[in-house]
Amino acid sequence: xxxxxxxxxxxxxxxxxxxxxxxxxxxxxxxxxxxxxxxxxxxxxxxxxxxxxxxxxxxxxxxxxxxxxxxxxxxxxxxxxxxxxxxxxxxxxxxxxxxxxxxxxxxxxxxxxxxxxxxxxxxxxxxxxxxxxxxxxxxxxxxxxxxxxxxxxxxxxxxxxxxxxxxxxxxxxxxxxxxxxxxxxxxxxxxxxxxxxxxxxxxxxxxxxxxxxxxxxxxxxxxxxxxxxxxxxxxxxxxxxxxxxxxxxxxxxxxxxxxxxxxxxxxxxxxxxxxxxxxxxxxxxxxxxxxxxxxxxxxxxxxxxxxxxxxxxxxxxxxxxxxxxxxxxxxxxxxxxxxxxxxxxxxxxxxxxxxxxxxxxxxxxxxxxxxxxxxxxxxxxxxxxxxxxxxxxxxxxxxxxxxxxxxxxxxxxxxxxxxxxxxxxxxxxxxxxxxxxxxxxxxxxxxxxxxxxxx
Numbered sequence: 001x002x003x004x005x006x007x008x009x010x011x012x013x014x015x016x017x018x019x020x021x022x023x024x025x026x027x028x029x030x031x032x033x034x035x036x037x038x039x040x041x042x043x044x045x046x047x048x049x050x051x052x053x054x055x056x057x058x059x060x061x062x063x064x065x066x067x068x069x070x071x072x073x074x075x076x077x078x079x080x081x082x083x084x085x086x087x088x089x090x091x092x093x094x095x096x097x098x099x100x101x102x103x104x105x106x107x108x109x110x111x112x113x114x115x116x117x118x119x120x121x122x123x124x125x126x127x128x129x130x131x132x133x134x135x136x137x138x139x140x141x142x143x144x145x146x147x148x149x150x151x152x153x154x155x156x157x158x159x160x161x162x163x164x165x166x167x168x169x170x171x172x173x174x175x176x177x178x179x180x181x182x183x184x185x186x187x188x189x190x191x192x193x194x195x196x197x198x199x200x201x202x203x204x205x206x207x208x209x210x211x212x213x214x215x216x217x218x219x220x221x222x223x224x225x226x227x228x229x230x231x232x233x234x235x236x237x238x239x240x241x242x243x244x245x246x247x248x249x250x251x252x253x254x255x256x257x258x259x260x261x262x263x264x265x266x267x268x269x270x271x272x273x274x275x276x277x278x279x280x281x282x283x284x285x286x287x288x289x290x291x292x293x294x295x296x297x298x299x300x301x302x303x304x305x306x307x308x309x310x311x312x313x314x315x316x317x318x319x320x321x322x323x324x325x326x327x328x329x330x331x332x333x334x335x336x337x338x339x340x341x342x343x344x345x346x347x348x349x350x351x352x353x354x355x356x357x358x359x360x361x362x363x364x365x366x367x368x369x370x371x372x373x374x375x376x377x378x379x380x381x382x383x384x385x386x387x388x389x390x391x392x393x394x395x396x397x398x399x400x401x402x403x404x405x406x407x408x409x410x411x412x413x414x415x416x417x418x419x420x421x422x423x424x425x426x427x428x429x430x431x432x433x434x435x436x437x438x439x440x441x442x443x444x445x446x447x448x449x450x451x452x453x454x455x
Contacts, residue, residue, distance in 0.1 A: 052076070077344075078155065085347050086115065086395040087333050093341035095157050098164065109164045110171060111193040112137060113247050114156060115395065120144070121151040121159050125245045125301045125423055128199075128213045128430060131188045137175070139245075139301060139423035144183055145174035165190045197249075200226035201435050203449050206237035209435070212257070215249030215305040220256035227260070236290065238452030240445065241309075242297045244323060244426045248304025251332065255281045258312040261319070263289045267312045269356075270332050270349040279349075293455040294319035295448035298364060299372070300391060301423040303327035310364045311353035321366040322448055324422050328392035330360030331399055350399070360401040361393040368451075372425045373443045 060067055074090070081088045091099060101107045111130020114123055121143040126132035143151055146162045154162070163171060169190050174183045197219045199211045208230040210223060230236055248254075258267045262283035271278045296310050296319045307326050313319035332349040352358050392398050429442040439446050 245301035254305035
């Protein structure tokens, strides 16, 4: 069978045909292109497809082991999407279902957010109360093996799949920290990870505290419930909204949460390729909106959806932002279902705060820069030194911030440089359930309460 016959056989698969048609449509129907430019694009597209077909033929004819067309095409799609940016990728039907489960209720696993950093599987942050958090996994840990299997050539989705499993089964992670000479094994027990994204309590009479750990389907409703419970005790005189170590989640929920606290104005805008297809998300007038003072807490683990909320409340001067600069993930991913039950996750736009600022690779800078204190001695201990903080700007292939001055994107102000990992330190204070003890250990939360009382 010749090369083009192989290609045409593959194209009979609906998902593959759709992918190619979408690619060709993008190349051949870009608005505003002159005929000469369109003709050149068509020629280039055919040349690249011919090159791909030649490589495919060589692999099938001469590779040392027998190859299967579906696996080769899967690898090609993975490579294409993976070359775009750290957040685009292909989701198998199983991966797509897992992702939907994660935003709707619960899943079985160890509860850990991971990314690739310099080709190494690295933890961003464990989920509050998860086996990973309880077992001592920290932000910045490098996961070198999962149950003895090297993670060197695993994709993020493959690694996440290995960490999932049956409730009650064990998993062994071989972890390296920068302060260790070798690795240490952490044995964890998989459990149901309830995705309870909102917790609340009273700091002082009339002063409320709401913690959002991520944004999922019921987050906005849960915030309203938490506010009602706080108001039932007595009228709110001030509120601390804690978004530290919140990796993000559903865009629509972030918009709804911000809308709870805003009466009017833009919450966030998104702009696609060439600043086209701009979409504005506006707050809705609501007589129930109260004007009690607010402080929002963020750190380097506050990403994506949490940055949308913090940016909106900051730009509208509805809240003061306190902590350290956020992660800097200012891009929007769209899930495009495919006919076979799979999907692609594609970065389709950048988002901008109400003032028109992009936080991509730069983050939200707090109004009050205040690192979390009290863990410096532990950080200096050779056996337990903290890992450097991980940011969007550290991820290979990240999108640049087009509005930032050349060479300035992603650089932090020296005034907030600290010698230990803020996300890891937050994990420790967040495990303190007694609010009086928490206030004694958490200087950021304590300062937030002081600011509310000063108003």
